[in-house]
Amino acid sequence: MFKSIKFVQTSLILKSRPIQFNYSTKSNIRNMEQYLAQAKEFTSFIDKSPSPYHAVQYFSEILKSKGFIHLSEKQMWDIQPNKKYFFTRNQSCISAFAVGGKYKAGNGFNIAAAHTDSPNFKVRPVSKVESVGYQQVGVETYGGGLWYTWFDRDLTVAGRVIVKSSDGSYESKLVHIKKPILRIPSLAIHLDRSVNTDGFKYNTQNHLVPMIASKLSEPVESKDKSESKTVDPQDVNSSTTKHHAVLLELLSKELGCSVGDIQNFDLSVCDTQPAAIGGALDEFIFSPRCDNLGMSYCAMVGLLNVKDSTLAEEENVLNVVLFDNEEVGSSSPQGACAPLINDTISRVNTSMFSSTFKPHELNNFIDLTLRNSFLISADMAHAIHPNYTSNHEPLHRPALNKGPVIKYNANLRYATTGPTSFVILDICKKNGIPVQEFLVKNDSPCGSTIGPIISGSYGIRTVDIGNPQLSMHSIRETCGVADITHGINLIQKYFEQFTKLDNIKSDLE
Structure with a gap:
């Protein structure tokens, strides 16, 4: 009596009639496919990095396979131009740097910094x-x-x-x-x-x-x-x-x-639930720890993508630093409050310091490096929420899959300035990378990043950026498939092009 004739017929009809997409939908699917491979690599990284220690181990193994030399902070360093190095601290913080073939003591560091920890x-x-x-x-x-x-x-x-x-x-x-x-x-x-x-x-x-x-x-x-x-x-x-x-x-x-x-x-x-790519058109990444393994991944892959031929002509040091403990204030030996960046600059300059210089001149070269350096503070940003649009500033509403976000705050919760944001805008314009801008409403509190900590401690020019995401600090967050590629491309082009771009002059200098 209860034969499933209607259900069977419905099933057969659905199978015999493929879904008809309009042109715009087909275009969306075709465009998203070019980003899926990188997004899948990212989800694999997330699944292998349930803690900061695992994330650092993951990157350490990749860096070794790509020719980076593992340094120990407990030993003297012998740094050479056109070589690549990395070291770790507390197993939860990692710094990788590639020394330009034309680097000289006093030249700058092009830095991208993120953090490995999540709530x-x-x-x-x-x-x-x-x-x-x-x-x-x-x-x-x-x-x-x-x-x-x-x-x-x-x-x-x-x-x-x-x-x-x-x-x-x-x-x-x-x-x-x-x-x-x-x-x-x-x-x-x-x-x-x-x-x-x-x-x-x-x-x-x-x-x-x-x-x-x-x-x-x-x-x-x-x-x-x-x-x-x-x-x-x-x-x-x-x-x-x-x-x-x-x-x-x-x-x-x-x-x-x-x-x-x-x-x-x-x-x-x-x-225990693995990260996944979802949405009807495979546009979204549903994952734990997007904040901030998302930007940690983009920064490190961006550095790894820099070609050896480009490094050979580079005058600066290209540096990725992934700190720990950002979510609890950064006040630890492996956090951004520690002098890790300054320590690295000091040790590289000491190793590259010519015997023809007088010993007291070393501090001058370290100061020169700090003044010639630039920092991207890379931390995930807030995307516009479809169900809570009133919580966002009307003219600053970043969307998923529309590119990295430059973050502003007049009260210096972010370290972005006009000149430092121009660097990102110019790089994105020249390389066809979509970019967005964000700030909070006047009646809303604003989070912060490691950007103001580092820029305030060392006087390094800094810009705060990050890929957009939803559900920040949830056990399960959402970010965009295409933004992984956009974030990597931005960091890579920053490493490849900033030194030549760094010619903004001021009458007050």
Whole structure:
């Protein structure tokens, strides 16, 4: 009686009649296809970079494969023209630089700087929490996240673990448990009838504690025989007294070590859902950590795309710096408040310093380099939101897939000035790169970036830019497929063309 004749017929009809696109839609699809390959590379990078440590490791491996020499900050540097180098700090910050073939002490640095961190939850030093039969993991909020978006997500952990080796030494190893092991469940509407009228309210201390297992599933005795030999259950400093055994066993399995070998860790909570390209016309990237792995990726690929022949004729140093801890103020050795850029400039000038110069002249050359340098502060920007248009300044509404955004703020929350924005506008005009402009409304607060920090500390000319995105600081953000390519092209052309463009004169100089 209930034969699916109509449904079958409908299905057959749909299959036999291909969708008819009008000309403009076909054009959109054709135009978007040229950006998909780069966008897919970006989503692959996102999936491999669940923490700043993983992002830095990803870039380190690529830089080595492209001929960049790995430097140590604990050793002396021997820097040569027409060579490429990189170093890392804290495993979460990386600086890569290519020395122009015609570089001389005192010449400038063409810098593009971004940051590797994003808002998330950090596993607490003592994370062992229990409540009404559940084992939970105590976490601390990091940065200004849209924390409500973390409810009812399939979560896991990633980061670095300090492991004791068989020879008694210690090693920092990266870890990423890819299966969903954590969840922050929301409260059923039946128990909170006013949630849709009064808003979703939560307390970050009490309501953001992910569950990892039930109390009944906790192992009575560890399966790891070596643990009993190396861990004293009464030792308040041992991992087993601070964290649930089930979490430690998952980490030890992933790392290939015993639970007793785990000394400490820096772990972040992250989503297990991979980044994806979506929208009916494949225009959008749905992904975690667009802010700010999006601009970190564009900056590094832009540097890697510079041809060796171009570098041979370059007079400046081309430099990408990816800092950590921007989301919490940048005040760390690996953050933008640290003198990393100045340290790099000093060490490069020292290495390139001619023996014919007098020793006291070195500081003069370092000052010259700072004055001759330029910085792009690359951090994602706010795209116009279709459902909240009134939250945007009417004449400054960046759109997805329309190119990078120059960010302005009269109160210096961004470091952009007329001359520095002209540099970007001119490069984009000469190379056919779409570009947009943004500022907030007068009655709206404005976020900030590492741009004002660096420009204010060293007097380096700075412009703030970034690709547009929606849902900034959500666990799942949205950016444009085409903008990945546009962002890369802008950074690449900046590296290739800025030195020759840098001829803006002022009567006040």
